Amino acid sequence: MTTFSDYMGGDHQRCDQLFADAEAAVEGGDWQKAGDAHRAFIDGMQHHFGMEEEVLFPAFEAASGSTMGPTAVMRHEHEQMRALFAEMDQALAQQRADDYLGASETLLILMQQHNAKEEQMLYPMSEQVLAAEQEELLQRMQARGE
Amino acid sequence: MNYTALSLSQTPPPSVPLPYFLLTPLFAATAALLLLLEGPQALATRWSPTMLALTHLMTIGVLGTTMLGALQQLVPVLVGVPLPAQRPVAWGLFLLWLAGSVLLISAMAAGWPTLLRFGGGALTLAVAVLTALVLRSVWRSSSRHATVRAMGLAVIGFAIAVTIALYLLLRFAGQLPLAHPLTTLHIGWASLGWLFLLLTGVAYQVVPMFQITPEYPAQLRRWLAPVMVLLLLLWSLQHWWPGFSLLGWSLAAGVALFALQTLRLQTKRRRRLNDVTLDFWRLAMISLLLAVVAWAAGQLFPSSPGLELALGLLFFVGFALSAVNGMLYKIVPFLIWLHLNNRLQQAGSWQGRVPNMKQVIPERPARRQFYLHLAALALLLVALYLPGMVLQAAAVVWLLSSLSLGWNLLQALRLYWRISANLREG
Numbered sequence: 001m002t003t004f005s006d007y008m009g010g011d012h013q014r015c016d017q018l019f020a021d022a023e024a025a026v027e028g029g030d031w032q033k034a035g036d037a038h039r040a041f042i043d044g045m046q047h048h049f050g051m052e053e054e055v056l057f058p059a060f061e062a063a064s065g066s067t068m069g070p071t072a073v074m075r076h077e078h079e080q081m082r083a084l085f086a087e088m089d090q091a092l093a094q095q096r097a098d099d100y101l102g103a104s105e106t107l108l109i110l111m112q113q114h115n116a117k118e119e120q121m122l123y124p125m126s127e128q129v130l131a132a133e134q135e136e137l138l139q140r141m142q143a144r145g146e
Numbered sequence: 147m148n149y150t151a152l153s154l155s156q157t158p159p160p161s162v163p164l165p166y167f168l169l170t171p172l173f174a175a176t177a178a179l180l181l182l183l184e185g186p187q188a189l190a191t192r193w194s195p196t197m198l199a200l201t202h203l204m205t206i207g208v209l210g211t212t213m214l215g216a217l218q219q220l221v222p223v224l225v226g227v228p229l230p231a232q233r234p235v236a237w238g239l240f241l242l243w244l245a246g247s248v249l250l251i252s253a254m255a256a257g258w259p260t261l262l263r264f265g266g267g268a269l270t271l272a273v274a275v276l277t278a279l280v281l282r283s284v285w286r287s288s289s290r291h292a293t294v295r296a297m298g299l300a301v302i303g304f305a306i307a308v309t310i311a312l313y314l315l316l317r318f319a320g321q322l323p324l325a326h327p328l329t330t331l332h333i334g335w336a337s338l339g340w341l342f343l344l345l346t347g348v349a350y351q352v353v354p355m356f357q358i359t360p361e362y363p364a365q366l367r368r369w370l371a372p373v374m375v376l377l378l379l380l381w382s383l384q385h386w387w388p389g390f391s392l393l394g395w396s397l398a399a400g401v402a403l404f405a406l407q408t409l410r411l412q413t414k415r416r417r418r419l420n421d422v423t424l425d426f427w428r429l430a431m432i433s434l435l436l437a438v439v440a441w442a443a444g445q446l447f448p449s450s451p452g453l454e455l456a457l458g459l460l461f462f463v464g465f466a467l468s469a470v471n472g473m474l475y476k477i478v479p480f481l482i483w484l485h486l487n488n489r490l491q492q493a494g495s496w497q498g499r500v501p502n503m504k505q506v507i508p509e510r511p512a513r514r515q516f517y518l519h520l521a522a523l524a525l526l527l528v529a530l531y532l533p534g535m536v537l538q539a540a541a542v543v544w545l546l547s548s549l550s551l552g553w554n555l556l557q558a559l560r561l562y563w564r565i566s567a568n569l570r571e572g
Contacts (some may be wrong), residue, residue, distance in 0.1 A: 016358050020416040027419055080487060087502070101419070102504030108417070109480045109503070112355040113223075120291060121226065 004056065004130075005123040007138055008048075012115045015044045019108065026092070026100045034100075038092055042085055049078050051141040056126060059137055063129040070122055077114045081107060158222055158229070160485045162236040164559060166215025167478055169244065171552035173207030174467065178522075178548055180255065182541035186533035192454050199255035204462040206247050206269065209341060212470050214243055214272075216348075216477070217280055217297070224294055224351075227283045235279070242272040266315050270308055277305045292367035296347025299371045303339025303378070307332055331382050338397060339378050341466050343371050346404055348473070353408060356423055356476060357415035366407060374400050394445070398438050405434040422512045426472025429520060433464025452530050459530070464523050471519060471551060475512050478555055479503035482562045489569055500565070506558045515554060518547035 018041035025034040057071040084107040091099035130137060177200050181188055188196035218236055222228045229235060250265025252258075284298040310332040318326075354361050361367075374397065381393040408431045412424065437460035444453040486500045525540030 017416055020358055020418070023417065023419055083487075084502075087499075098504065099502070102502035106480065106483050106503045108358075109355070109476065110484075112358075116351070116355070 001135070002138055003123070004126050004134065004138070005119060007141070008051070008056075008123055009119050011044075011048050011051075012119070015041065015048055015111075018044045019104070019111070023101065023104050026097050026104075029097065031092075031095050035092060038088065042089075045081070045085070047144070049082075051144055053078065054144070055137055055141050059130055059133060060122075060126050070117075070125070074114070074118065074122060077110065081110060081114070084110070157481075157484065158219060158232045158236075160481055160562070162232050163215040163219040163481065164478070165236075165240055166211050166218075167474055168552070168555055168559065169240075170208055170212045170470065170474065171548045171555065173203055173211060173247070174548035175545055175552065176207065177203035178541050178545035182538060182545065186537055189455060189530060189533055189537065191451060192458065195255055195257055197455075199251050201458060201462070202247075202251050202254060204467065205336060205341070207251065209462070209466050209470060211243065211247070212474070213344060214239060214276060217276065217301075219477075219481070221280055221283050221297070224291065224297075225283050225286075227286050229279050229283060235275070239272050239275060242268050242275075246272060263315060266312060270312055273305060273308050277301050292362075292371075293347045293350045296343050296350065296371040299375050300340050300344035300347060303335050303343055303375065307336035307340055310335065327385060331385055334378060334381065334397075337461060338374060338401070341461075342401060342404075343374060345466065345469055346370060348469075349404075349408060352473060352476070353411055353427070356417075357412060357421070358417040359411040359415045362407060362411065366403070370400060370404060395442075398441055402435060402438045405431045405438070420509075422509060422516050423472040423476050425513075425516055426468045426475070426519075429523070430465050430468035430472070433460045433468060433523070437461040437465060455530050456527060459523075459526055463526065468519065468523075471515075474551070474555065475507055476503075478558055479506035482506050482558055486562065486565055486569075489566065493569055501561060506561055507554055511550070511554050511557075515547055515550040518543055518550055522547050 018037070022034065022037040022041040025037040028034070053075065057075065061067045061069075061071055084103050087103040088100055088107070091097075091103060127134060180196065180200060180203065184196045188194060188200065191197070218229060218232065218239075222232075246265050246268030248265070249261050250269060253261035253265055280301050281298060284294055310328055314326060314328055314332065350362050350367055353359055377393055377397050377400065381397060384393065409428065412428060412431075415424075437457055440453050440457040440460055444450065444457060447453065480503055483500060483503055483506060490500055522540060522544035525536060525543055529537035529540045
């Protein structure tokens, strides 16, 4: 049976690859290609955030009876990451590779430690408190279009 | 388990780790300066007082100081449990550690038994407090992550190394017992039980994180640290029951395995940008492999003092210092970005622009410092066999490298202070 850790952890890896592609394209200096790679990465991230913010977190909050726990921290870090997406958008529009790569490096560390916390704590916790609903929730997450 | 009480946000304030990180390059610069002043006689034998002071400037000064700061930063985040009274503890430990290191190391260089005991006492107290705090957090944490386990074992290894040193100090009334057989145990536990295990635990986190590599194999993460500790315990028993020469070779194989595995993961990295931290870490792993080679050569050709010095140099400067130096270029800018960002949000504004990591410490000065560090290491290795002018040049380049690291970190901190002050004024 697929678990939150499998499915969402796999999606983290997919986003990591999109991230590496976007950075490589920006460093390579082909702005057309960089724009496409950047948008693919941002779409992937927003899709991932959507699955969590719209499906997984509300279910977790309902089951644990609080919106102030770990999900609040995760939502906060999503906002911090979105602010960095905006910086990267702007750097891309102005074709400033250094600004893009500075923002992306910052995003990388933030994103990786965020993913580690989800994979090591939040997803396993979700599998416990949401054991009965896991399958149905995963179907709802998968049903969200890209 | 109370899920809601478990906060995932345990980042301590910047005043907890940053003073330690700023002290790191100062200890390295002091080591370089000492080498410059003492000249070739420092390298005559590994048992010279200067060599003793140099070694401890590296271990206690550079690596111990960084570890103290990093553990107080990382443990709360990794295990999800804050350390008690973070700020007073951080500052108390900082002063105790600084005073202890300065006393102990100057006593070693100058041969003052009384100061040696005071310094040793202060450092022991600091280590005891740190060990208790870290083990308490690891114990309470629900996390059984490989990094947490390796860090817990590393702190125990550190405590064992310190205990042996303390015994030697008391037993010989503060006279330096340089070539005592127990000294070998002290060195074994300090280098492998403490520094090596600590850096493996850190590597499990940061190598995949910074370069997007695959994870270390689960079996390696699970077993390397406990097996190394077991081997070290058996190896220590040789002190009383000699005869297992294979143990040393097994320990060396464990070290080589980790270095090779790290280099292999780095070749599989998905992030292929030029990155100064990556270069520092590759240098660290190559040095670690060369250290194993130097150790093995020393076993086969026991009467070569140059090999012993090369082993120490490759392990402490080539491996441990390179890894720490590289990490500081990621950790310090990220922490500064994170805290500025949080402060800006508390001020209720997303408008102001927080400098990104590469604006906090730009790539170019960091890379210049990497080349200085690389040149210093190469010159130091050459100087083991051709002292004289080469040694002086090596010491000068090492001094420049250390000061340049310090300068880069200080510039980052000044940026942080400036923007924080602006935020306060609104």
